[in-house]
Amino acid sequence: MKRTFIAFLIAIAAISVSAQTKKEVSDTDKNLISAALKGWHIRLSAGYNIGGTAPLPLPREIRGIESYNPGLNLAIEGTVEKKFGKGNWGLRWGVRLDTKGMTTKAETKNYHMEAWDTEGSGQIIGAFTGKVKTSVKNTYVTVPVLAVYNINKRWNVSAGAYASYLLDGEFTGSAYDGYIRDQNPTGEKAEVTRAEYDFSNDMRKFNWGLQAGGEYKAYKHLAVFANLQWAMNGIFPSDYGSVTFELYPIYGTLGFTYLF
Amino acid sequence: MLLAATLLSASCIREEALNAECDVLSADAAWLVENSLLNGDVKIKNNEIIFIVKKEADLANMPEPEITFELTPGARIEKDSTKRNKDGIYQYYTTFSEDGNWNKQYIAKFIKLPPLDEDHVFSFEHFELNSNNKYSIWYEINNNGIRSDLWASGNAGFMFTGKGKTPDDFPTATDVNGKRGNCIKLTTRDTGSFGKMAGMPIAAGNIFIGEFLSENAMKKPLEATRFGMNIAPKKPAYLTGHYKYTPGEVFTDKKKNTVEGRRDTCAIYSVLYEVYPDNFVSLDGSNVTSSERIVLIAEIENPGEPREWTEFTIPFKSMNGKEFDPARLANNGYAIAVVASSSKDGAFFEGAVGSTLHVDELSIIWE
Numbered sequence: 001m002k003r004t005f006i007a008f009l010i011a012i013a014a015i016s017v018s019a020q021t022k023k024e025v026s027d028t029d030k031n032l033i034s035a036a037l038k039g040w041h042i043r044l045s046a047g048y049n050i051g052g053t054a055p056l057p058l059p060r061e062i063r064g065i066e067s068y069n070p071g072l073n074l075a076i077e078g079t080v081e082k083k084f085g086k087g088n089w090g091l092r093w094g095v096r097l098d099t100k101g102m103t104t105k106a107e108t109k110n111y112h113m114e115a116w117d118t119e120g121s122g123q124i125i126g127a128f129t130g131k132v133k134t135s136v137k138n139t140y141v142t143v144p145v146l147a148v149y150n151i152n153k154r155w156n157v158s159a160g161a162y163a164s165y166l167l168d169g170e171f172t173g174s175a176y177d178g179y180i181r182d183q184n185p186t187g188e189k190a191e192v193t194r195a196e197y198d199f200s201n202d203m204r205k206f207n208w209g210l211q212a213g214g215e216y217k218a219y220k221h222l223a224v225f226a227n228l229q230w231a232m233n234g235i236f237p238s239d240y241g242s243v244t245f246e247l248y249p250i251y252g253t254l255g256f257t258y259l260f
Numbered sequence: 261m262l263l264a265a266t267l268l269s270a271s272c273i274r275e276e277a278l279n280a281e282c283d284v285l286s287a288d289a290a291w292l293v294e295n296s297l298l299n300g301d302v303k304i305k306n307n308e309i310i311f312i313v314k315k316e317a318d319l320a321n322m323p324e325p326e327i328t329f330e331l332t333p334g335a336r337i338e339k340d341s342t343k344r345n346k347d348g349i350y351q352y353y354t355t356f357s358e359d360g361n362w363n364k365q366y367i368a369k370f371i372k373l374p375p376l377d378e379d380h381v382f383s384f385e386h387f388e389l390n391s392n393n394k395y396s397i398w399y400e401i402n403n404n405g406i407r408s409d410l411w412a413s414g415n416a417g418f419m420f421t422g423k424g425k426t427p428d429d430f431p432t433a434t435d436v437n438g439k440r441g442n443c444i445k446l447t448t449r450d451t452g453s454f455g456k457m458a459g460m461p462i463a464a465g466n467i468f469i470g471e472f473l474s475e476n477a478m479k480k481p482l483e484a485t486r487f488g489m490n491i492a493p494k495k496p497a498y499l500t501g502h503y504k505y506t507p508g509e510v511f512t513d514k515k516k517n518t519v520e521g522r523r524d525t526c527a528i529y530s531v532l533y534e535v536y537p538d539n540f541v542s543l544d545g546s547n548v549t550s551s552e553r554i555v556l557i558a559e560i561e562n563p564g565e566p567r568e569w570t571e572f573t574i575p576f577k578s579m580n581g582k583e584f585d586p587a588r589l590a591n592n593g594y595a596i597a598v599v600a601s602s603s604k605d606g607a608f609f610e611g612a613v614g615s616t617l618h619v620d621e622l623s624i625i626w627e
Contacts, residue, residue, distance in 0.1 A: 060277050110280045115422075118453040122422030127280070179475070182392065182419060185280035185357065186364045188306050190420050191479040195457040 032260050039083035043094075045225065047255020049073035052102050053136045053235060055245040061111040065104055071137065073099040075253050081148060090148040092158060100249045101137035101170075108132055108178075110185050116241040123241070127185050130178010130192060136171050138203070138235070138249070140164035144211055159212040162229060169203045171235070172196070199242055203235050207249065215257065223257045278359035282335040284309060284366060289325040292370075299373065299490060299592060300540035303471065307391045309368040312490075314537075314592070319370065320346050327351070327368055334358025337366075347371065347406050375493035377403045382501075382598070382622040384444045387434055394419050395430040398444070398467070410469045410489060417477030417484065418463045421451040431465035431602070435618060439502040439569050443620035446602035448508055448524070450613045461516035462613055464606020468599040470542060482545035482607055488595035490540070492532060494626035495584045496596065499530045499558040500573040501622035503600075504566050508612030524612035527604040528619065529559035530597065532576065532584075537592035545607040548599065555582040555594070569620075598622060 032042065050070045079094030110127040117123070146160030176194040181187040213227020234246030287309045292298050297317045303310040309327070313319060324344075329337055332355075340352040348371040356363045380402065387398045395415035400408050413432035415424070424430045435445035446465025455461055458478045469489050476484040507524035533543055533553040543551050549559070556576040578584075588594060600619045603611025 060275075063276060109277070115454075117422060122452045122454060124420060124422040124454060126420075180420065181281075184362065186282060186306075186362050187392065188416060188419065189475050190417065190477055191475050192458070193479045194459075195454070195478075197457060 041081040042260040043079045043081060043257050045077040045255055045257040047075045047253040049075050049098060049100055049251045049253050051251030053100065053247050053249045055247055059245065061108050062106050063109045064107040066107055067105045069103040071101045071103060073101050075255065088150045092148050093145045096142040096144060098142055099137065099139045100251050103135040105131060105133045114241055114244050126180045126182055126187065128175055128178060128180045130175060132173060132175050134173040138166055139168045140207065141167055146211065154217045155214065157214045162209060162211050164207040166203060166205045166207065169200055171199045171203055202240060204237055207231055207233060207235065221259050223259060225257055226252065226254050228252045279332055279334045280357050280359050280362055281332040282355040282357040282362055282364050283332045284329055284355065285332065286330040287368065288328045290328065292325055299537050307364065307366055309366060311370045312373050313370055315372055319348060319372065324349060325370055331355060373408060373489060373491060374402055374406055376491050378493055378626050380623065383441060384434065384620060385441050389427065394424055396427045396434050411467055412470050412472040413467050414463060414472055416472055416474035418449065421455045423452055431463045432467050439620040443618050446600060446617040448603045448606060448611045448613055448615040456516060460609050462512065462609055462611055464601050464603035464611050465617065466601040466606065469597045485545045486542035487544065487548045487599060488533060488542050488597035490535065490537065490592050490595050492589065492594050492596040496532055496556060496576045496624045497627045498573050498575055498625040500625060501619060502569045502571050503528060503617060503619045504569050505563060506567060506616045507565060508614030511612045514609040524615045525604050526563050526617040527599065527601045528563065529557065529599055530624065532556040532594055532596045534593060535595045552580050554579045555584055
C-alpha cells in the first residue's frame with residue numbers, strides 16, 4: 001500500500017516539476033485556458049479522512065466506546081469538472097486514492113457473535129461480554145461522479161456517488177478482558193484473556209456509496225472543501241460468518257483543492 | 261455541520277439493555293455451615309449447585325435446607341420442587357433474567373460423597389451427555405447404587421473451539437471397543453484458529469477425578485483442572501488398569517511449531533495428597549505431581565506405545581518424606597486423584613495432534 005501511495009506522490013511531484021520548465025509552462029497554460037473557455041476545469045485535491053467503519057445503528061450490545069483513534073488517512077484526488085452552458089450546473093468526476101481507517105476500543109455486553117474458524121470446520125456461537133479492539137485501514141482507488149451546483153463565484157455544492165476498489169485492506173482486532181457464553185446468555189461461560197483475529201483477507205473488494213459536500217474558493221487557484229462519503233454496502237460479504245452485521249465505511253474528508 | 265451531525269448520530273450509544281443473564285453467583289446454606297455439616301466449598305456450575313454434606317450428617321431426617329442466593333443483578337429465582345431420598349435432597353429452581361428473555365434451570369443437590377468401595381473398578385460404563393448435549397461426562401455408581409460425579413475432563417473448554425460437532429469429536433470420548441465393555445478414548449486434538457487465537461493450539465484428551473472449571477480454561481488453563489476428591493477409603497497400594505497408546509506423528513510446542521525429534525507420550529497416574537476439609541484446596545495443573553502436599557504417588561514411568569491392550573500394576577510410593585496417617589484419613593484429610601492424558605505435557609499445550617490413549621478397568625488396590 002505504502003509503495004503505491006509513494007509512487008502516486010512521486011507522479012504528482014513529477015507533473016508539477018515538469019510544469020516548471022519554461023516552454024511547457026506557456027503550453028500548459030494555453031491548454032488550460034482553452035479548456036476553461038470550453039467549460040472544462042482540472043482540479044487536484046488533497047484531504048484528510050476522518051470517520052468510522054461502523055455498524056448502523058450501533059447495536060445495543062455495544063455499551064461504550066472507550067477510545068477512538070481516527071489515524072492518519074489521506075485522500076488525493078484528481079478530478080475534471082465540466083460546466084454545462086452558462087448555468088450553475090456541472091459534472092465532476094475523477095480518480096481518488098484514499099485510505100479509510102480507524103482504531104476503536106469498545107465495551108460490549110452479551111454481544112451476539114457467530115464465527116467460523118479459518119479452516120471453516122469450527123463454529124462458535126455465543127454472547128461476548130468484554131472489550132473489543134478493532135483496527136481498520138483500507139486503501140481504495142475510488143471513482144467519484146458528482147453533480148455540481150455553483151451557488152455563486154465562491155461557493156459550490158456537490159452530490160453524487162462513488163465506486164471504490166480495495167487495493168489494500170487491513171481488518172484486525174482482539175477480544176479481551178471478558179467472557180464468552182456458549183450459544184446465549186444462559187450458556188456455559190469461559191473467561192477470555194485475549195483472542196486475536198485478522199479478517200483482512202475476507203473483505204469485499206468493491207465498495208460504493210453516496211457522497212455530498214461543499215467547497216469554498218478562497219483564492220483564484222485554491223479552494224477548501226468538506227464532504228461526506230456514506231457507504232451503501234458493508235466491507236464484508238453479507239453472508240460472512242465472522243462478522244454478522246454490516247460494517248459501513250462512513251467518512252468525512254476535509255481538504256483543499258488546487259484549481260488549474 | 262452535516263458531517264458533525266452524522267458522526268454524532270453514528271456514535272450515539274443507545275440506552276443500556278437490561279441484564280440478559282440469570283446466574284446463581286453464590287449460594288449459602290447457613291444452617292449447614294452453622295452445624296459444620298459441609299465438606300468443602302459449595303460448587304456452583306451453570307445448572308447445578310452442589311453441597312457436599314459430611315458423612316456423619318443424617319440426610320434422611322435433616323430439615324430441608326434453605327438457601328440464600330446471590331443472583332445476576334435484576335434476576336429472580338423460583339423454587340419449583342424438592343425431591344428427597346435416603347442419599348440426598350434435590351431442590352429444583354428456575355432463574356429468570358432481568359430483561360425477561362432468558363431463564364435457566366438449576367438443581368441444588370445436598371449429597372454425600374461416599375468413599376470408594378474397596379472393590380470399585382472404574383470401568384467407564386456410566387456416561388451421559390452434558391447439559392447442552394455436546395459432550396460426554398462420566399460418573400460412577402457404587403455398590404449401594406449411589407451416583408458420584410467423580411470424573412472431569414477438559415471437554416467443556418474444547419467446546420469453545422467450535423470443533424466438537426458430535427461427542428466423538430471431543431478430546432475425551434467414549435469408545436465401545438474397551439477392554440471390557442466401553443472404555444475412555446483420549447485424543448489430542450487440533451483446536452483450530454480459535455484455539456490458536458487464545459494461545460492453546462492443541463487440546464490433549466484427559467480424564468481425572470476432580471473438577472474442571474471451564475470458566476478458567478482460557479484465562480488460567482493450569483488452574484482449570486482441579487484434581488482430587490475426598491474419597492479414599494484406606495491407604496492405596498497399587499494403581500492397576502489397562503491401556504493402549506498410539507502417539508501422533510508431529511510433535512508441536514505451544515506455538516504449534518514442530519519440534520523435530522520429540523515424540524509424544526501419555527500419562528497415567530494417581531496421587532494422594534493432604535487437604536483440610538473445611539478449606540479444600542485442590543492440586544491443579546501446576547502442581548499435581550510436584551506439590552509438597554503429596555503423600556503417595558503411583559505413575560507409569562515409561563508407558564511406551566503399546567498398540568494392544570496392556571495391563572499395568574504400579575505401586576504407590578511415598579513422596580515428600582510423608583507418612584500416611586489413618587487418623588488424618590478419618591478426618592477427611594486426604595484427597596485422591598486418578599489422571600490420564602493422551603499427551604503428558606498437554607497442560608502446557610505441547611504434544612502431537614492425533615495421539616490416542618485408551619484406558620479401561622482402572623482400579624486402586626487398597627492396603
